[in-house]
Amino acid sequence: MTGIETPELAVSEWFNTPDPITLAALRGRPVFLHAFQALCPGCVSEAIPQLHRLEQVFGKTDLAIVGIHTVFEHHAAMSPVTLKAFLHEYRITSPVGVDMADTHSDIPITMQRFALRGTPSSVLIGRDGNIINQTFGVEVDLVLGARIAMALSERVPDFTSATSDKEAGGCADGVCTAA
Template identity: 25%
Template sequence: MTAQIGQPAPLLSVSDWVQGGPVNFDQMTGRVVLVEVFQVNCPGCFLYALPQAIYLHEHYAGQGLSVLGVATAFEDFDKNNLGNLVRLAETGQVVGETLLALSQRGELIDGRLPYRIPFPLAMDRLNKREGDITDDDILLFIRTRVPDFDQQPEAHQQQLYKRVQSYFQSLLYRAETFERFDLKGTPSHILVDKRGVLRDCAFGACPELEARIKDLLQE
């Protein structure tokens, strides 16, 4: 089942709860739910999205908001894995590009976050990919992200096709929640209203997220 805005949200699919939980949308009726989807090796997740999610948790949990964190993986599987998520939850340790970026900004203490993530954290369920990637898979991926792909010059189409083909070949696993909500990257957020209906599902920074949550809390 693929998620549809305005329809009941499909359940999150996770392999492990490393902090808090287990919990899912069907257990949270009557509360607005924000799911912050991130990768451990994702500097932008730690520079912007997770601090925003922590702020929202601290300011609105008492008003009916529940925040969950789901670590996913669609690349860099040596870093975006359960072990590093456990270390993040237990000690604040970060790795890879996240470690580099936050160190350069002076935001770490001995390679660790100076704060703890206060809401439940889970690992997306990863399944080993089976079978070959088809031309239809590649073209569908491109056309959903580049609407005018078929109007592009042929040389550019071929270049983009080869890049996406190489990307797919690099993937070892499929992340169930990431694909179930048709996410485009990390950070992304999933927003579900008090009735369990999916109201928003978006990639990247979202300055208006607080206003949207306040509106949902008042419904």
């Protein structure tokens, strides 16, 4: 599921943010979406520590880090109070949304929309709103860092301040002019 426009999140409650977050509102920024469960051993031992390393390395960039707590098992144990305590204990300060339950399935809606196979999972979304990479499990830090660096280096062109070629200078037929 890469190279296609990103589906929107379906979130029932947000933590660590005063306002709900939409991927549409984040367009123009690369987004690292990490899906986890508080009772997932791989999330606790590998994905959450990696999240902290990402925040340290990319915290001063325009990378948006957004968590999605997607519960597809142990539903009764995963109350908002439990998640709030988990976020506090594991020092997760980035925005985290609770994946909206599906009344027809144990698999929450965002998990379905992104075709996530389980937790931990991550989705890297480019500035253009398209999925660059999707991973089930934890990707090697160096590989993930390189992917994020490439996503950060992509710039969305600003067409609002475009000038004509003659005004901006340029080259045509082997002749270049300065602006």
